[in-house]
Amino acid sequence: MRLKAWALSLMLGRIVEGTILQNGQVRETDFPNTRINNPASYGFKTYDADAPELSYKGRWDSKKVSYWSAPGVVFGFSGDTVAITFGQNTVNGTLIGYRVSGMDWIFTNVTVGGTHLLVTPETPGIGETYPVNPQRFEMRVSNWGYGVQIDKVHVGAEESLIKIPPYKRTIEFIGDSLSAGDFQTYESLSSFAYGVGEGLGETEYYVTAFPGICVTDQECWGNPRGQVHQWFYSSDTSWRAAQIWGDTPEPWDFEKMETTPDIVVINLGTNDNNVANNVSAEAYVDAYKKLIQGVHGKYPNAQVVVMELWLGFYQYGNSYGQSLGFQQELEDIVAYFNSEEYLSAPRIWDGTTKTTKTLDTPSQPFVHYFRTKGILQHNDIGPQYHPTDVGAIKVASHLLQYIKLTFGWDLIATGPEVFHETLYWNDQDSY
Structure with missing residues (x-):
């Protein structure tokens, strides 16, 4: 069984156990049971983690507990065996995706304290x-609401782990x-951001x-803090x-990051824009500016992409219109x-103090605007106001081209699977 987190609109709702559904119908899955008994006998x-x-x-975090969306672990290995023991801060039943090199994702539900044999x-x-x-070897957590704790990693008795250097660019x-x-x-492995x-x-x-969160530092759909604050912390x-x-x-240790992001993409405001959260335009703008100032302070060389919001569609006469916000x-x-006002005297924000700090060093323009209008149509949004899998792929595809054209980044992926179970085709030529 797969753990699935359901919510109303952008709300963080109660978490229940269930199957993968497609338009209300159960999708057949065949997730292997990878937990082994008596791992010492292997x-x-x-x-260690x-x-x-x-x-x-x-x-x-420092306890090797995962948070936020699509966190993972990567390493090289010799031999033909990999197993992972998951710690006590693992949410029981969390669905992970894993694979060897460029092969397709394999999914399995992991257990608290369990040792799971993932590679044979x-x-x-x-x-x-x-x-x-x-x-x-790569492993990713599929659900934003759950997480795992790495306790131990195992390989064959005569084999070893190998450090894989990080890639040279980061987003x-x-x-x-x-x-x-x-x-x-x-979920996380079907999102446009992961894509x-x-x-x-x-x-x-x-x-x-994280679902339901505002950029403004206030309670939104059960989230006690906004991204202008929470982004500075390891946990969600x-x-x-x-x-x-x-x-x-x-606090998130920015100094220990393997690589510093070259590009930061921000898509926030859908929850701030909802009348249920009572966020004023002034509060939204102030928080959004502080977040960018925080990003600029931690990643002074990063380019920032602000995404235009999409708030779903409404029927207008005999067609549809797209809702926008802020x-x-x-x-x-x-x-x-x-x-010139900002670039001549840039200000940074550390997420904790009540005031920003002015830097002595001028900046070059670094903030860009990605317009989303026209990418999605009304049938790319599901009943709960979120993109369908196809909708997410469309946003990802347009944003990939935007990044290529704006920053000159080559598209290097040449074959390994990105989105799992999106292989549909017709092989009948006479019907």
Whole structure:
């Protein structure tokens, strides 16, 4: 069974256990049961969770607990065996995707305290005639609302882990449920943000996104803090983060990041724009500016992309219209950061103090506006106001081209699967 988090609109709702649904119909799945009994009998060679050969992707805290969207771990290995023991802060039943090198994703539900045998001689990618060397193991958490804790990593008795150097370019997404993949088939691994990060190829990506969150620092759909505050912390605003860290979450250690983002894409405001959260335009603009100032302070060389909001569609006469939100405000924010007023005396924000700090060094223009109007049509939005899987792919495809044209980034991915189970075709020529 797959754990699925359901919500109303962009709301973080109660978490229930269920299957993958397609338009109300159960989608057949065949997730292998990878948990093994008596792992000591396998004679593994075992590494601790802080082994230097392990590269943690996305945000993990110092206890090696994952948060936010699509966090993962990558490492090289020799031999034909990989197993992982998951710690006590794992949410039981969390669905993970994993693969060897460039093979397709395999999914399995992991268990608290369980050891899961993920790679065997029969795993696709093992024993190939022309292997990628070293073999690369990648694991990603599929659900934004759950998480795992890495306790141990195991390989064959005579084998070893191998450090995989990070890619040379990095992108980060800061967002809410639209970036986290809420209501999509494989959630985080079906989101447009993941699609861009993975679809670029040879690119590190962070998806610092959580459903229901505002950019404004206030309660929104059960999230106690907004991204203008929470982005500076390892953990998200989930119930399990509060369970683990209480009222004193662990600050995110920007200095220890493997790579610093070259591009930061921000898609925030859908929740601020909802009348239920009572956020004024002034509060929204102030928080959004502070967030960009925070990004500029932590990543002084990063380019920032502000995404135009999409708020679904409405029927207008005998056609449809697209709802937008904070359109003028977002355009004004972009203009402000590219103005002489800001660039001559840039201000940064650290997420904790009540005032910004002015830098002595002038900046070059670094904020861009990505217009989303016209990319999606009304049937690209599901009943719960979030993109369908196809809708997410459309947004990702347009954003990939925007990044290529604006920043000159080549599209390096040339074959490995990005979105799982989207292979549809017709092979009948007479019907």
